[in-house]
Amino acid sequence: MPLLEINGLRANVGDKEILKGLDLAVGAGEIHAVMGPNGSGKSTLAQVLAGNPAYEVTGGTVTYDGRDLLEMQPEERAQQGIFLAFQYPVEIPGVSNAYFLRAAYNEIRKAHGEDEVDPLEFADIMDEKLALVDMDPSMLNRSVNTGFSGGEKKRNEILQMAVLQPKLGILDETDSGLDIDALRIVADGVNTLKRPDNATIVVTHYQRLLNYIVPDFVHVLANGRILKSGGKDLALELEEKGYDWVTSGHVSMGAGA
Amino acid sequence: MSTSVVVGSPVESYVAPFDELVGDASAPAWVQSMRRAAFDRFTALGFPTTKNEDWHFTSVAPIADSEFVLLAAKTGDIKRDELAAFSFATGQTAAWYTMVFVNGRFAPELSDCAKLPNGVKLWDLASAWTKAPDVVDRIGKITSYDLNAFTALNTAFMHDGAVVQIAKETEVDRPIHLLFITDANAAKGVMHPRNLIVLGRHAKATVIESYVSTSEAVYFTNAVTEVSVAEGATLRHYKMQREAARSFHVGTIEASQAKDSHYVSFSLATGAALSRTNVYTTLGGEGAGATLNGLYMLGDDQHCDHQTQIVHAQPNCFSRELYKGVLDGRSHGVFNGKVYVHPIAQKTDGKQTNNTLLLSDTAQIDTKPQLEIFADDVKCTHGATVGQIDRTALFYLESRGISRPLARRLLTYAFAADVLETLEVDEIRQSLETATLERFV
Numbered sequence: 022m023p024l025l026e027i028n029g030l031r032a033n034v035g036d037k038e039i040l041k042g043l044d045l046a047v048g049a050g051e052i053h054a055v056m057g058p059n060g061s062g063k064s065t066l067a068q069v070l071a072g073n074p075a076y077e078v079t080g081g082t083v084t085y086d087g088r089d090l091l092e093m094q095p096e097e098r099a100q101q102g103i104f105l106a107f108q109y110p111v112e113i114p115g116v117s118n119a120y121f122l123r124a125a126y127n128e129i130r131k132a133h134g135e136d137e138v139d140p141l142e143f144a145d146i147m148d149e150k151l152a153l154v155d156m157d158p159s160m161l162n163r164s165v166n167t168g169f170s171g172g173e174k175k176r177n178e179i180l181q182m183a184v185l186q187p188k189l190g191i192l193d194e195t196d197s198g199l200d201i202d203a204l205r206i207v208a209d210g211v212n213t214l215k216r217p218d219n220a221t222i223v224v225t226h227y228q229r230l231l232n233y234i235v236p237d238f239v240h241v242l243a244n245g246r247i248l249k250s251g252g253k254d255l256a257l258e259l260e261e262k263g264y265d266w267v268t269s270g271h272v273s274m275g276a277g278a
Numbered sequence: 279m280s281t282s283v284v285v286g287s288p289v290e291s292y293v294a295p296f297d298e299l300v301g302d303a304s305a306p307a308w309v310q311s312m313r314r315a316a317f318d319r320f321t322a323l324g325f326p327t328t329k330n331e332d333w334h335f336t337s338v339a340p341i342a343d344s345e346f347v348l349l350a351a352k353t354g355d356i357k358r359d360e361l362a363a364f365s366f367a368t369g370q371t372a373a374w375y376t377m378v379f380v381n382g383r384f385a386p387e388l389s390d391c392a393k394l395p396n397g398v399k400l401w402d403l404a405s406a407w408t409k410a411p412d413v414v415d416r417i418g419k420i421t422s423y424d425l426n427a428f429t430a431l432n433t434a435f436m437h438d439g440a441v442v443q444i445a446k447e448t449e450v451d452r453p454i455h456l457l458f459i460t461d462a463n464a465a466k467g468v469m470h471p472r473n474l475i476v477l478g479r480h481a482k483a484t485v486i487e488s489y490v491s492t493s494e495a496v497y498f499t500n501a502v503t504e505v506s507v508a509e510g511a512t513l514r515h516y517k518m519q520r521e522a523a524r525s526f527h528v529g530t531i532e533a534s535q536a537k538d539s540h541y542v543s544f545s546l547a548t549g550a551a552l553s554r555t556n557v558y559t560t561l562g563g564e565g566a567g568a569t570l571n572g573l574y575m576l577g578d579d580q581h582c583d584h585q586t587q588i589v590h591a592q593p594n595c596f597s598r599e600l601y602k603g604v605l606d607g608r609s610h611g612v613f614n615g616k617v618y619v620h621p622i623a624q625k626t627d628g629k630q631t632n633n634t635l636l637l638s639d640t641a642q643i644d645t646k647p648q649l650e651i652f653a654d655d656v657k658c659t660h661g662a663t664v665g666q667i668d669r670t671a672l673f674y675l676e677s678r679g680i681s682r683p684l685a686r687r688l689l690t691y692a693f694a695a696d697v698l699e700t701l702e703v704d705e706i707r708q709s710l711e712t713a714t715l716e717r718f719v
Binding site for chain 2: 074098105110115164
């Protein structure tokens with residue numbers, strides 16, 4: 022059984038239907054890229070999986086690790102191993118990054134019946150994770166994402182992912198706004214975190230990130246549905262031919278690679 | 279001589295206790311005559327109604343309609359170990375100089391003010407009339423009761439409180455804590471603490487004024503504190519209003535500032551069913567500055583009103599004001615910030631901000647900035663915001679596994695963080711940070 026199985030998922034933002042019957046299966050140990058033009062529903066998919074209440078699910082099923090994901094509160098999803106790296110990480114002035122990270126880490130430990138760690142123990146854990154994303158320890162004393170550059174915010178997302186060690190990581194346009202060095206740092210972080218028992222969904226508009234995070238599967242999302250799926254070469258083909266190649270009907274529905 | 283008032287009016291119940299108090303001539307003659315004049319003024323003014331512009335959003339009917347007993351004699355049964363909860367002590371720092379007042383009366387046996395450094399003097403008001411006549415002669419000269427019935431009432435009944443004098447060029451090594459505590463014996467009682475804080479030239483001190491209770495009693499605190507800050511002096515003056523939940527609290531602080539002085543005020547209000555705090559200061563010398571900050575955190579049916587007034591009477595002065603409110607339940611917050619800039623007060627630099635976080639749909643805030651500027655070369659800004667917990671931020675925290683109650687507490691704390699950061703006494707800042715994190719679920 023796949024780690025994540027989505028069948029016929031429909032979701033609205035306000036009155037507008039964005040996801041129109043989306044199917045996707047992600048197995049443990051796999052990296053999936055979901056690509057598509059602007060407005061295709063990529064970010065909606067990411068937000069719905071994380072449980073954002075601003076998105077209304079109107080149909081379909083999502084099974085995660087054998088459970089009905091749609092029945093779970095956002096914090097429960099996170100506690101059970103789902104992590105969304107936000108396209109636009111939220112600034113929270115007044116809460117230090119260190120406090121935030123430790124609170125999240127401890128909430129997840131508590132959910133698994135494990136003891137909470139104190140600030141000193143947590144500092145040791147952080148040393149290693151900071152190195153992974155090449156972040157200065159001083160970042161921990163700053164308010165969450167507040168005044169961070171675009172690249173710092175994205176690295177902070179990957180830092181959180183490294184600390185929380187999700188079973189299913191979802192990267193929503195993590196490459197947008199990154200220069201090539203930051204892109205490499207982010208990709209190295211993701212690659213280092215890859216394990217046989219976890220999976221990653223990389224949501225992206227551009228093929229660029231996939232030079233660094235090599236996907237096992239590539240899916241083309243347009244108009245709220247997966248129109249085409251394939252191997253990593255599909256990303257290169259999209260780069261060359263553009264999304265019109267898929268969305269204007271030159272390929273038949275569901276044609277796999 | 280007794281005072282005549284209309285029978286059945288709300289001020290009537292104050293007449294007999296007043297006649298008894300002025301019959302006791304332990305205070306000097308000038309105090310007696312000030313008390314009489316003030317009581318006459320109080321009976322003439324009566325309790326303010328919501329038709330009074332300064333009380334438009336706050337009805338004091340629950341106070342006016344109650345018959346409180348004057349807590350004139352010493353009462354109370356507070357043990358020393360009960361003070362720890364209100365002392366901000368962490369065990370790592372030296373004990374603060376503390377004057378404890380139980381149910382409105384000085385309690386020397388609970389206080390820590392026997393050994394004071396050179397230049398620091400503390401008296402209880404009843405002793406100060408005779409022991410420090412040249413200090414207490416400032417009383418009634420810094421604040422006026424003419425238009426404020428509660429100040430008039432306090433002046434009529436003033437007979438205890440703290441008198442703090444810091445000599446010129448004295449920097450006090452630790453905070454001075456004026457701890458007003460009530461217990462069950464204060465039930466249905468009223469007290470009128472009257473305090474005076476006088477800083478000499480270039481003196482520097484921190485005074486904490488706390489109002490707390492060990493009981494759930496209904497009582498009424500009607501406090502007035504006058505403050506004189508001489509040239510170049512700096513006073514940090516933190517008022518911590520954490521009264522019993524069903525009590526009433528009205529407190530006026532009025533400061534007079536000389537050239538190059540700095541008055542730093544912080545008003546915390548978390549207690550009382552109905553409270554009103556006035557913080558007034560006059561920048562009466564060039565180069566003076568006032569920082570007035572505050573935080574009120576309310577729930578249930580609490581009503582809390584702050585009125586501040588900064589008078590820029592001289593050129594080249596600055597004022598900074600940041601008040602924040604966190605309102606839950608059916609609570610009602612009021613903020614009225616007045617800034618007057620006199621015609622000669624050129625180069626005035628004033629900034630006022632009032633931000634409110636509403637945690638429920640039934641909480642309410644009335645915020646009213648009031649700037650009256652008669653000079654033409656000034657920089658004055660004001661701003662007010664009212665908001666709710668940011669849903670995007672809430673989801674961001676939840677998406678990291680943080681439960682909704684903790685996420686709400688974190689965001690509430692984050693809202694209050696910048697005003698808490700202005701507290702320069704570590705023990706108080708940490709204590710309030712913890713309280714902010716724990717209060718709201």
